[in-house]
Amino acid sequence: MTAHTSETRPVVRDRRARFGFAAVAYAFGVVMLGNTLPTPLYSIYQQRYGFGSLLTTVIYAVYAVGVIAALLLLGKASDVYGRRRLLLAGLAASVASGVLFLTDAGLPALFLGRVLSGVSAGIFTTTATVALLDLAPARLQRRAALVATAVNMLGLGCGPLLAGLLARYTAAPLAWPFVANLALLVPAVLGVLRMPEPVRLVPGARFRPQRPVVAAEARSVFVPAAVAVFAAFAVFGLLTAVEPGFLATVLGMPDRALAGLVVFTMFAGSAAGQVGLARVPTRVALPAGSLVLVLGLAGIAVGLVGRLFVPMLVGTVVIGVGQALSFRSGIAAITAAAPEPTRAGTVASFFVVAYVGISIPVIAVGVAATAYGLRTAGIAFTAVVAFVALAACVAVLRLDRR
The missing domain is CATH 1.20.1250.20 (MFS general substrate transporter like domains)
Structure with a gap:
């Protein structure tokens, strides 16, 4: 422009x-x-x-x-x-x-x-x-x-x-x-x-058109924040796409009204987290968001392994809260670190990473589900994304220490 x-x-x-x-x-x-x-x-x-x-x-x-x-x-x-x-x-x-x-x-x-x-x-x-x-x-x-x-x-x-x-x-x-x-x-x-x-x-x-860039001054903050939001949006993408499938094929609960309600709780958890935790400082919210996300993933994994509804429902809500913390704090961190001339491009890059997280991992789960079944693919996905979220948390804590 x-x-x-x-x-x-x-x-x-x-x-x-x-x-x-x-x-x-x-x-x-x-x-x-x-x-x-x-x-x-x-x-x-x-x-x-x-x-x-x-x-x-x-x-x-x-x-x-x-x-x-x-x-x-x-x-x-x-x-x-x-x-x-x-x-x-x-x-x-x-x-x-x-x-x-x-x-x-x-x-x-x-x-x-x-x-x-x-x-x-x-x-x-x-x-x-x-x-x-x-x-x-x-x-x-x-x-x-x-x-x-x-x-x-x-x-x-x-x-x-x-x-x-x-x-x-x-x-x-x-x-x-x-x-x-x-x-x-x-x-x-x-x-x-x-x-x-x-x-x-x-x-x-x-x-x-906006060209995505990452300001040199913001790169040290951008990488862990982007990894954290990638993990959060990957889980959002997975549950939005296939959680009704989890309920129907793994838990034997094919009711579509129930499926819609369960997915709704994830977004409601995110909205509540964005508003209710708005005053949590960024340096606390960014690693905390990754840890909360891991807890939510654990709930999904327990639900899939044990074919249990309650852990899956609780995990879905907790994932919404973790996504809220990761996304809000990530935006705040890179906005503060990037100088004005490159701030919009850096934020655009952050959004691109988030929406790549929504798409590619979900397709990978679809490939794995075709080969090994939806339940096995879902369990493997939760383990991989939990590892990514923990890595982001460690990187943020090290950055904060420096």
């Missing part, structure tokens, strides 16, 4: 700004809800199209392709084109994704729908967050970032919950979740159309 292309107006403390804040928060939540709707439905798609765990994980993981592309290509585009335009583009991608899933047109529709869902998430992750900061009322100004995080995580959690309930209690389990999501998107579009534009646009300004 060229220098001095736009500027943010002073936050207007009026009714329109408050309406815009609420509209963006609602749209953010609904878009993220749409991203996780397919989670409890993958088993139905498997039966309908005749594929197994490997292709399930690939369909899930292509979502990260859309997210990373949007983050790198459009991460700062709203500074040039305005928040409203970018949010509308994200909503359009979310609507297109829902329509594709509704067509029931086979694997190509599933793949393209997931990619478009990722594009919508990538746009909203950056643009909606800064729009909330721009439009926050005075009483929420200092907590706007936490509001954005909570809306993000709760939206992601409500997707499996809504889809699981509709799949369980309606006659068209592959249609009603996306019909409901499209209905929820209508007021989101109307609200964003009416929101005030907080960016003063400069005629003739040009935008260049």
Whole structure:
């Protein structure tokens, strides 16, 4: 992006700004809800199209392709084109994704729908967050970032919950979740159309895609923080993609409403951790997040080994808290270490690592599940990721000691 292309107006403390804040928060939540709707439905798609765990994980993981592309290509585009335009583009991608899933047109529709869902998430992750900061009322100004995080995580959690309930209690389990999501998107579009534009646009300004870099001053902090967040997002990706499969095939609990509820608890744990533990200092939160993640992984492993529901449920919630600590503290650490000219690129690189963590390890689990079974693959995954999280914890403690 060229220098001095736009500027943010002073936050207007009026009714329109408050309406815009609420509209963006609602749209953010609904878009993220749409991203996780397919989670409890993958088993139905498997039966309908005749594929197994490997292709399930690939369909899930292509979502990260859309997210990373949007983050790198459009991460700062709203500074040039305005928040409203970018949010509308994200909503359009979310609507297109829902329509594709509704067509029931086979694997190509599933793949393209997931990619478009990722594009919508990538746009909203950056643009909606800064729009909330721009439009926050005075009483929420200092907590706007936490509001954005909570809306993000709760939206992601409500997707499996809504889809699981509709799949369980309606006659068209592959249609009603996306019909409901499209209905929820209508007021989101109307609200964003009416929101005030907080960016003063400069005629003739040009935008260049964000290039990921890692500032030299931040590398010593970036590496352990990135490893920790890679582990946290890998577990998030695994449980979002295949935890309903764990419940159905390993524990003998195929209820899709229950599957949606269990995945919801992970995102709820993350939202609660982000908000409730916001005052934990970064130097404590970063290693603590890795240790909490290991405890959650232990719960998942015990649940898989013993075919027990309660340890798996508790482990799922604990993993959400560990992810919250790792992600928040990692962002804070690298933002503090990177100088202003390279800060945005360094944060973009951090997000890329996180979303690579969502995709590649999940596919590896799908390959292992094809060869050795889902239960064995899940147990091996928990052991490997626990080792990675512990390594990140040790690296952070050594860095802190220096």
